[in-house]
Amino acid sequence: MYYFLAMLALTDLGLCLSTLPTVMGIFWFDAREIGIPACFTQLFFIHTLSLVESSVLLSLSIDRYVAICHPLRYSTVLTPARIIRMGLSSVFRSALLILPLPFLLMRFRYCHSHVLAHAYCLHLEIMKLACSSIIVNHIYGLFVVACTVGVDSLLIFLSYALILRTVLSIASRHERLRALNTCVSHSCAVLLFYIPMIGLSLVHRFGEHLPRTVHLLMSYVYLLVPPLMNPIVYSIKTKQIRQHIVNKFEFIKSLRGFQQD
DSSP states (O other): OHHHHHHHHHHHHHHHHHTHHHHHHHHHHOOOOOOHHHHHHHHHHHHHHHHHHHHHHHHHHHHHHHHHHSGGGHHHHSOHHHHHHHHHHHHHHHHHHHTHHHHHHHTOOBOSOOOOSSSSOOHHHHHTTBSSOOHHHHHHHHHHHIIIIIHHHHHHHHHHHHHHHHHHTOSOHHHHHHHHHTTHHHHHHHHHHHHHHHHHHHHHHHOTTSOHHHHHHHHHHHHHHHHHHHHHHHHHHOHHHHHHHHHHHHHHHHHHHHHHO
């Protein structure tokens, strides 16, 4: 599980860093404009890392399924080499599916307002600024979402259905609660990722008449809340991580007491 948590942490860090140049330019130099190459590059990384995070959450659900439904085979099924291959396949799948998006956007002529409703570049947002037909972009965007987020969410739901069936077959109530408790942190991470994503998508497609503040708020929630909350959720619910943090604080406290003496 810890390999997948490391992947999740790196993905969250990458999502935050993908908007860092824009944020720093605004705060340091009051640079409120972004060039087309920089915008398309930012778009590529944001969408790619979002799909990678969806894949990592699916991998974590597989990890929970194997740990609860086939505990004796865990070490043979999820070997380090297989986990690395799962991580690399997630990156390659996401990058290959997102790579056509900047090229599809390059063919447009933009004659509408050049003001973005969000603080960073997204495919749906830029697509609305085009003057020509955007049907190809719409179809390909829906195809990418269906092949990645759609499939991942269905497989996550299926894994939890199988986990629940296995847990309900356990005779001991204590063991049932213990098994379900190991899934709480992952369930929270799934909700923290998919709910803002769905909310942002709905605001994009049906929220044309909403205030610009709502668009900005949803964009920040989508990009910042999962990276902020995931470490907290896993630190609280994972015993080993929680104990390590407690040991660190105790060490710092004892070190300060030693210095005062």
